[in-house]
Amino acid sequence: METTSLLSFPSSKPPPTQTHFRPANPFSFSFPTTHKTSISHRPITIKSAISRTKKEETVETVKTQLENCYLLAAIKYTGFTVKQFQDLRRSLPESSKIIVAKNTLVYKAIENTPWEALKPCMTGMNAWLFVHSEEIPEALKPYRDFQKEKKLENDFTGAVFEGKFYGPGDFKQLETMPSRAEIYAKILGALQGPAIGLVGTLQAPARDVVMVLKAYVQKLEEESSGQ
DSSP: OOOOOOOOOOOSSOOOOSGGGSOOOTTOOOOOHHHHHHHHHHHHHHHHHHHHHHHHHHHHHHHHHHTTOSEEEEEEOTTOOHHHHHHHHHHSOTTEEEEEOOHHHHHHHHTTSGGGGGGGGOSSOEEEEEEOSSOHHHHHHHHHHHHHHHTOOOOEEEEEETTEEEOGGGHHHHHTOOOHHHHHHHHHHHHHSOHHHHHHHHTSOHHHHHHHHHHHHHHHHHHHHHO
16 A cells, blocks of 8 residues: 655745734833923923013012102011901002012012112012102001001011112101101291291202292292282
8 A cells, every 4th residue: 555645845924923922011011202201391381481471470560660659668578467468458558559579570670770779678578568659758657557556576678769778777767757748838938938948948858859849839820820
């Protein structure tokens, strides 16, 4: 009986690889680098942009308040409660504005201006009082009353008036300045009295002299309109 031998020929298809039989490594997954960057840095970028915008707004607010401002004073802010500060704001006249801002931002707004004389106050935390009135004693009095009523130790740390810096020990000069009415009366009396009285008035601070002259001009205008 003949035996038929089976011949085997190489297959044209490559043998199947065994890779697909190996279990997948659960720790082998990776994410594109770009996704990591956008997730980790986007919140920081947005936060920085918001912070920069707020700083710019604060600087502009200070610059706006400096328009037609006669006096800028710094008050020690540390120790104020939220309610106390709200009550203080309500106690101020409409001609005064008080804000809380970082020293660096305030200094950026007053740099290269006459208000830069306030630089000695750029330490600690301050509230900033903007006075838009020539009646300086009346503008400072509400805070003094509030300070006394609440028994606060928060005092003025300095102020600038007419380009001059006033330290905490100099505030008495600002708080005892004559009112506009008192200055008018003084000037009119000097103009109507002996020449020596006028000389004494002219030796007074420039602000007093200007106020006197304004009063005299106003008096002449009223007399002319009445004729």
